[in-house]
Structure formats: C-alpha cells, structure tokens
Amino acid sequence: MQNSRRNVPNILITGTPGVGKSTLCKKLSELTGLRWLEISTIAKENGCITEYDPVYQCSVLDEDKLMDGMEEAMCNGGNIVDYHGCDFFPKRWFDIIFVLRTNNTALYDRLTQRGYVGKKLEDNIDCEIFQVILEEAKESYDHDIVHELKNDTYDELNENVQKICVWLEQWVSQGM
Numbered sequence: 217m218q219n220s221r222r223n224v225p226n227i228l229i230t231g232t233p234g235v236g237k238s239t240l241c242k243k244l245s246e247l248t249g250l251r252w253l254e255i256s257t258i259a260k261e262n263g264c265i266t267e268y269d270p271v272y273q274c275s276v277l278d279e280d281k282l283m284d285g286m287e288e289a290m291c292n293g294g295n296i297v298d299y300h301g302c303d304f305f306p307k308r309w310f311d312i313i314f315v316l317r318t319n320n321t322a323l324y325d326r327l328t329q330r331g332y333v334g335k336k337l338e339d340n341i342d343c344e345i346f347q348v349i350l351e352e353a354k355e356s357y358d359h360d361i362v363h364e365l366k367n368d369t370y371d372e373l374n375e376n377v378q379k380i381c382v383w384l385e386q387w388v389s390q391g392m
C-alpha cells in the first residue's frame with residue numbers, strides 16, 4: 217500500500233479559493249492533532265514567493281524551495297496540507313486527497329465578502345464551474361485516493377470533518 221510506512225497519514229485538502237479549505241483544516245487539526253500546513257502562509261514565511269502575478273492577483277510560489285523545506289515533515293507524516301492547487305506536490309507525500317466543492321451562489325457570496333472583484337472573482341468562479349482543481353487532482357494522483365466533498369453549508373462542513381476523522385481512524389488501525 218502506498219506510503220504505508222508512515223505511522224500517521226498526510227492529507228491534502230484542496231479546491232478553489234473560498235470553498236472552505238482553511239475552515240475545515242483548522243477544525244480537523246484541532247480534533248485530530250494533525251499539523252495544519254497552510255501553503256500560502258508557509259511560502260510567505262519562508263521566502264518561497266518568487267513574484268506577484270498582476271493578472272491573477274496572486275503570489276507565484278518558488279515550488280522547489282517550498283518542497284525542499286517541507287520534505288522532512290511530510291516524510292514523517294501527520295500533516296494536513298491546505299492549498300488551492302495540487303499538481304506540483306510529490307505524489308508520494310499524500311495518502312488521501314479531498315477536493316472541496318461549493319455551489320456557485322455560495323462561492324460568489326464568500327468571495328465577494330473576501331473583497332474579490334472583477335477578473336479575480338470571475339476566474340475563481342470559472343475555476344469552480346469547470347472543476348479545474350478536481351481534474352488537476354485526478355490527473356496528478358491515483359483516482360482511488362481522490363475524493364470530492366460538497367461543502368456548501370456548515371452542516372456539510374461538520375459531516376466532512378467527521379468523514380475524514382473516520383477515514384483517519386481506519387487508516388491508523390490498518391497499520392497496527
């Protein structure tokens with residue numbers, strides 16, 4: 217089984233900005249004790265930003281430097297990685313991948329509340345409509361470890377956290 221040597225798994229939580237990754241990761245981390253690695257913050261704190269993309273209004277990552285810095289923690293396991301992309305991480309790092317999904321109306325409201333306007337808002341809504349991150353995950357990892365989770369409401373958020381906790385318990389017990 218892939219990565220079975222780790223005692224605790226690594227989980228990737230991905231999806232379009234605004235689908236609720238950070239909210240879910242924070243809760244999951246508090247409940248499980250797994251380490252929440254928010255890639256945007258880690259990249260900023262460790263000088264892994266090469267430039268700012270004025271078209272997409274976002275930071276461009278120095279992926280190699282970031283990966284090198286994360287390697288040891290990821291090999292040890294016990295991490296929840298949170299990022300709105302997934303194709304550049306080493307495949308061997310993850311035991312499971314959850315792609316959060318949100319309907320357009322809810323996502324539009326969340327992103328406008330965050331201050332997104334114009335092209336940035338439209339591009340992120342399009343990203344969700346065309347399920348870009350889900351396709352990216354399926355292209356980058358084995359299909360059987362990629363799971364889509366609907367995350368429109370707080371009830372669904374709680375259900376998703378529970379589902380991941382159940383998976384985690386099963387994963388750990390299988391290795392005993």
Ligand SMILES: Nc1ncnc2c1ncn2[C@@H]1O[C@H](COP(=O)(O)OP(=O)(O)O)[C@@H](O)[C@H]1O
Nearest residue numbers: 233234235236237238239326367368369370373
């Ligand atoms: N399941 C949910 N139902 C309703 N609102 C949510 C849900 N998850 C997150 N939110 C809200 O949506 C916004 C974006 O959530 P956030 O976790 O920052 O998304 P991301 O990390 O994917 O960009 C926040 O205001 C958050 O409170």
